[in-house]
Amino acid sequence: MHERAHAVPAVEPGIDRGGASGALRSPYFAHPGDTDSDEASRGASRDPDRLHSSTTDGPGTSxxxxxxxxxxxATGHAERVAxxxxxxxxxxxxxxxxxxxRHTILILGWDFDSRTTLLVDSKSRHVLKLGDFLNDIARARRSLHIYVLEWDYPVIFGTDRELAPIYGLTWKPHRRIHFRFDDTHPVAGSHHQKIVVIDDRxxxxxxxxxxxxxxxxxxHRPDDPGRVFEGKPYPPMHDVMAAVDGAAARALGDIARGRWLxxxxxSLDPVATKNDPWPSSLQPDAVGVHFGLACTSPPINGAEPVREIEQLYLDMIARARRYIYIENQYFTSYKIARALAARLAEPDGPEIVLVTRLLGHGWLEEMTMTTLRARHVGDLRKADVHGRFYACCPHAEGLAENTCIDTHSKLMIADDEWLRxxxxxxSNRSMGVDTECDLVIQANGLDHVTDAIRGFRNRLLAEHLGADPAEVARLIESKGSMRAAIEQLGRPERTLAxxxxxxxxxxxxxxASLADMEQPVSMEQLMEQLSADHADEEPARSRVPWGKLLAALVVIAALTALWRFTPLAEIFTAKNVVAWTESFSRHWWAPFLVVLAYTPASVVMFPRPVITLAAVVSFGPWEGLAYAMTGVLIASAAGYYAGRWFGRNTVRRFAGRRLNRLTHALQQRGVLAVTAVRLVPIAPFIVESMVAGAIHIKLWQVSAGTFLGMLPGALMATVLGDAAQSALHDPSRINWWFVGATILALAIGSVIVTRWLHRVSSEGAHHDAPGHRDRSDR
Structure with missing residues (x-):
């Protein structure tokens, strides 16, 4: 461990930790002495000296x-806020x-890139890169340790990210720069906090x-030469950060150390130092400010989920009387939208202005987050019977086509009293799936803080409108409305449209809701639910199936004999197979035959990937994939309508004990459950489809889930089919490494899923056994 600075006192003045029911629920809030590994996994401190009643509500606050x-x-006082x-x-x-x-820099991020340009000297044009800068200050001060904790992102997010610095390929960190990835999050979750703490000051x-x-x-000039990354220009970006000191900085340090732990x-020690890293050139916007920190953290390693951010949003919306000003990248949380709609329905409720970006990042985000935003904005406009809601986006002339000012900020101001x-x-995921951290400052009747909050709102509106903050303030005061000021000050070159x-x-x-889940997906619970009634079958499965193995060997031997001692080898040559597939694909009815073949194949349980392989070889990868997915959806719909026609009682004879398990999962989870049972089948394809029809799940839910669940397998079959097609035309073209890697990936995935199901099943059976006691009770 690094050279430790002096430990802080056990009781930090000015910080309220909220008692045992407060911050201790969060798995990411660490205190000195949290070194036990079990405590680390739960993230809970048992140090009572750090908990004391708040005396920091301040003057004028009842x-x-x-x-x-x-x-x-956590709550307390920050001496300075900028x-x-x-x-x-x-x-x-x-x-x-x-x-x-002097001692530590703690950096938490959703992303971190050492190639980031921090400063450009206007005279020498010298560029200061993040990685070089951190190495320089680490070398210059031997007592300094820098800790960087980045979200351990999945590969799908890595296309435009830097190669991991731990490999030293693009940046070699100094030995006192400690870089780690953080994978302590649930499936489909992320670490989204953006925090930097310097010496806890x-x-x-x-x-x-x-x-x-x-x-x-x-x-936000359209052609700003500084807005270039790795030689490529990018659109304007709007965002907001807060700089704080005092108790606020110490509390953020606790959160960062808890995440690192x-x-x-x-464990990392807090820092006690007289050194003041606050830049002399940075003028605070407010001093002596009462603050609160709110977090979101999902259930990790048995810890209770923390949803403080969501509750604080709801509380701020409920307490606002005159106005609510919001800037946010997304607007998809149904609870927040519902709370705002309730305030709009009041005859004397607050004016609400929502500033968000025009476009999503790519087609996928447009189909998901932008779709959900459209629903909520439309609902709020319907609820706005008193004309107090305005949803808008920053606009600037001269931007490239299909670009916009990327409004990435996450802030809310209410009544000149609260600023977060x-x-x-x-979004739903920010309320319960990802780790998040918000700072809120409260005026508490202090005029200088009220003026600072109001002034910052006017400053933001002035930026978006290309106007003077004083003019914004004058118009809002005279007209009594932010929207009226926006509409008067807006001009073609800069406005809030x-x-x-x-x-x-x-x-x-x-x-679209699948991309913005309110709660994390627990794969263990899902697998347990989908395989719960297999526990009693485990003894039978554990025995070696000698009969099946012998039958498989006989079949393999028979096929080998047929190939060697009959004309099959001469008939099924590569040349003949190519000729047959090309002849077949020329018939007008060939695509229809392939599409319709999936339905009888599902009934007789013929392997559908074989049909997909044949389609790809005959029609090419993309056309073959399109026919395959169309055929799968038709087969699913056929089974669905058969289930509706037969009814639940008849389908029960086909499904047996699986019916109750399938019914519960499908009714509770909808599209997500259909996707899961298609990915990890717990019954034959036709049975799953019939059960969905028998219990009257909506057809579009079954179709959507089937498409999502079957697509990975179909893509894999397409890849192999394309390789087979290449080999048939020219055997030297086949990439054996690629084919081998594909088969290996399938085999490993199959083993992992099978073992997972067996493990969860046995754990579920053990949990239900008499006398079993949960570990949390020990």
């Missing part, structure tokens, strides 16, 4: 917004603060990672 343990994990708008301001401030670090929190394609200025099982800045999107949305169908909403 009832604070903050409820530790319910809507926040609000940094856009990447240029944040990166420059980070550089000045990090240069003054200064901290940054908000929506910006230290990574590429984030730097920009409030001007959970990810690495290594953080990492949490207004009304967000246009189209009506969205229910099937589209349900499919």
């Amino acid at each position: 009832s604070s917004l903050f409820r530790p343990g319910i809507n926040c994990c 609000l940094l708008v856009d990447g240029a301001a944040y990166y420059e401030t980070f550089v000045h603060a990090a240069r003054k670090a 200064v901290a940054f929190v908000g929506g910006l990672d230290l990574t590429g394609r984030r730097w920009d200025t409030p001007a 959970a990810a690495t099982r290594q 800045v953080g990492s949490a999107n207004i 009304p967000l246009q949305v189209e009506p969205v169908s229910e099937p589209a909403i349900s499919v």
Whole structure:
């Protein structure tokens, strides 16, 4: 472990941890002394000295917004708060603060890229890169250790990310720079917190990672030469970070150390130092500020989930009286949308302005998050019977086609009383699936804080409108409405344009919702649910199936004999097979035959991948895949309608004990359950389809789940079929390494899934056995 700075006192003045029911629920909130590995996995501290009643509600406050343990994990006072708008301001401030670090720099991020440009010297044009900068300050100060904790992202997110620094290929970190990936999150979850803590004296929190394609200025010029990453320009980016010190910085340090402990099982000491890393050039927006920190953390290693961010949003919306100003990348949380709709229905409720980006990142995000946003914005406009809702997006002339000002900020301001800045999107996953951290400051009747909050709102609106903050303030005051000021100050070159949305169908909403789940998917629970009644079959499965093995050997021997001692080998030559497939594909009825073949194949349980392989060889990879998926969907629909016609009682004879298990899963999970049972079949394809029809699941849900669940297998068959087609035309073209890797991946995946099912089944049986006691009771 590194050279430790002096430990902080056991009781930190000015921080309320919320009691045993508060921040201790979070698996990512560490305190000194949390070194036990079991405690690390739960992330809970048992040090009572660090818990004490809050005395920091401040003057003029009869009832604070903050409820530790319910809507926040820590409260207290920050001596200074500065609000940094856009990447240029944040990166420059980070550089000045990090240069003054003496002991530790803690960096948490959704992404981290050592190639990120932090500063460009306007005179020498010298470019300061993040990786070089961190190495320089680590070399310059021997007492300094830098800890970087990045989300251990799946490969699908890695196409535009830097190769892992731990390999030293693109950046070799100094020996006192400790880089780790954090995989302590549920399936489909992520670590989304963006926190930097310097010597526990200064901290940054908000929506910006230290990574590429984030730097920009409030001007958001379409042709800004500084907005280039790795030689490629990118669209304007708007975001907000907060710089804090005092108790707020120490509390953020606790969160960062808790994350490091959970990810690495290594504890880091807090820092006590007289060194003040606050940059001398950074003027605070407010001083003596009452703050609250709210987190989201999913259930990890038995810890209770933390949903403070969601509750704090709901509480702020409920307490707002005059206005709510929101900037957010997404707007898909149905609970937040419902709460806003309720306020719009009130005759004297607050005015609500939502600023979000025009376009999503790519077609997938457009089909999911943008679709969900369209539904919620449309519902709010219907609820807006008093004309107090305005949804808009920043617009600037001269941007390239299909680009926009990427509004990436996550902030909310209400009544000049509360201002929140953080990492949490207004999405379902940010409320319960991903790790998030938001900072909220509260005026508490202090005029200078009220003025700072109001001034920051006006500053943001002025940026979006290309106007002067004083003019924004004057118009809002005179007209009594943010929307009125926006509409008067907006001009073609810079404005907040009304967000246009189209009506969205229910099937589209349900499919899009799979990308924005409210709760994490527990694969263990899902597998246990889908395989629960297999526990009693385990003894039989554990015996060696000698009869089946003998039968398989006989079949293999018979086929070998037929190939060697009959004319089959001369008939089925590569040349003949190529000729047959080409002749077959020329017939007009060939595609129809392939598509329709999947239905009888499902009935007689003929292997569908064989048909897919034949289709790919005959028609090529993409056309063959299209026919295959069409045939699978038709077979699924046929089984579905057969199940509806036969009815539940008749289908029960086919499904047997699987019926109840399938019924419960399908009724509870919908599209997600259909996808799961198609990916990991617990009954024949036709039986699953008939059960879905018998219990009257909606056809579009069955079709959507079937498409998603069958697509991976069909793609794999397509890859192999394409390789086979190449080999038939020219055997020297076949890539044996690729084919071997594909087969190996299938085999490994099959073994893993099978063992997982068996393990979960046996654990489920053990859990239900008499006398079993859960480990958490020990």
